[in-house]
Amino acid sequence: MTAQLIDGKVVANRMREQLGERIEALKKMGIIPGLATVLVGDDPASASYVRGKAKACEKLGLYSEVITRPATLTQDELLAIVDRLNNDLRISGFLVQSPLPRPLDEQAVVLAIKPEKDVDGFHPVNVGLMLIGRPGLLPCTPHGIIKLMEYYNLDPSGKEVVIVGRSNIVGKPMAALLMQKRKWADATVTVAHSRTGNLGVVTRRADILIAAIGHPRLITPEMIKDGAVVIDVGVNRVDDCASEKGYRLVGDVDFEGCSQKASYITPVPGGVGPMTIAMLMYNTVIAAENQSRK
Numbered sequence: 001m002t003a004q005l006i007d008g009k010v011v012a013n014r015m016r017e018q019l020g021e022r023i024e025a026l027k028k029m030g031i032i033p034g035l036a037t038v039l040v041g042d043d044p045a046s047a048s049y050v051r052g053k054a055k056a057c058e059k060l061g062l063y064s065e066v067i068t069r070p071a072t073l074t075q076d077e078l079l080a081i082v083d084r085l086n087n088d089l090r091i092s093g094f095l096v097q098s099p100l101p102r103p104l105d106e107q108a109v110v111l112a113i114k115p116e117k118d119v120d121g122f123h124p125v126n127v128g129l130m131l132i133g134r135p136g137l138l139p140c141t142p143h144g145i146i147k148l149m150e151y152y153n154l155d156p157s158g159k160e161v162v163i164v165g166r167s168n169i170v171g172k173p174m175a176a177l178l179m180q181k182r183k184w185a186d187a188t189v190t191v192a193h194s195r196t197g198n199l200g201v202v203t204r205r206a207d208i209l210i211a212a213i214g215h216p217r218l219i220t221p222e223m224i225k226d227g228a229v230v231i232d233v234g235v236n237r238v239d240d241c242a243s244e245k246g247y248r249l250v251g252d253v254d255f256e257g258c259s260q261k262a263s264y265i266t267p268v269p270g271g272v273g274p275m276t277i278a279m280l281m282y283n284t285v286i287a288a289e290n291q292s293r294k
């Protein structure tokens with residue numbers, strides 16, 4: 001079997017088109033949704049993610065603000081920025097790019113963000129609403145994966161879904177979304193992690209396998225069952241002297257091997273990544289709509 005590609009760029013473009021109409025409706029009411037990103041320190045990957053988010057805002061005609069500060073920023077100074085953004089009417093939503101340099105406390109920063117402006121969907125209020133199946137701002141990567149499933153009609157209902165990774169930003173919320181009693185969910189979910197005894201035995205059970213590990217090509221063809229849907233969240237830099245940058249990006253899945261066995265598979269790059277940004281734009285628009293009703 002040669003797997004069909006799940007093209008995140010196509011689905012992200014579709015999402016942007018749909019958002020365009022909602023943005024126009026807001027503009028007619030005199031509202032331009034605004035996203036602020038706060039970048040602390042000089043991590044090149046974080047800087048590139050922040051640039052990508054600002055560019056996405058620009059493409060959609062959203063107001064965007066990028067606040068950059070050196071790694072010497074204190075916790076109090078960072079919390080003062082959060083407080084300013086919480087109260088800035090031009091800003092519908094904002095995020096503080098992770099990872100933060102030490103000793104800044106990421107959890108304390110997330111707690112300080114107003115839940116209605118928490119476009120990453122990381123605040124405990126939004127996490128709790130997601131868990132009990134109530135409307136709130138959903139975390140971008142897991143929500144983007146659900147949108148990929150919808151677009152390709154890969155209904156998780158009644159399916160065995162195995163998620164490898166239990167982080168607060170991908171693995172856990174992915175499990176919470178897929179276990180909900182509703183459409184595009186209703187899955188039987190297993191979450192595996194670094195302490196899982198025999199990972200291959202667990203992953204081979206999966207009708208849908210979601211890898212969010214951060215280890216290049218950890219998932220090999222022997223670890224998936226024939227016809228599985230394979231969603232690769234991982235973004236790993238591996239050395240590549242043939243590339244101008246000296247590295248290239250690969251996922252957590254051995255793409256070449258697994259695409260011979262899977263029915264559908266996401267590439268890296270071009271799979272989950274574009275959806276994460278598209279869902280951030282989506283959350284910014286939702287936040288602006290919600291705030292316009294107040």
Ligand code: NDP
Nearest residue numbers: 141165166167170193194212213214233234235272273276
């Ligand atoms: P974390 O490092 O926070 O979590 C990784 C998870 O993988 C942990 O739960 C860890 O287990 C588990 N793990 C590590 N090694 C193994 C192993 N050998 N076997 C089984 N499980 C293992 O990472 P994130 O969730 O933040 O990100 C995961 C990947 O996804 C990264 O490559 C990241 O760059 C990428 N990413 C991509 C996004 C996108 O938009 N495409 C968005 C967010 C992340 P334990 O809990 O036991 O330590």
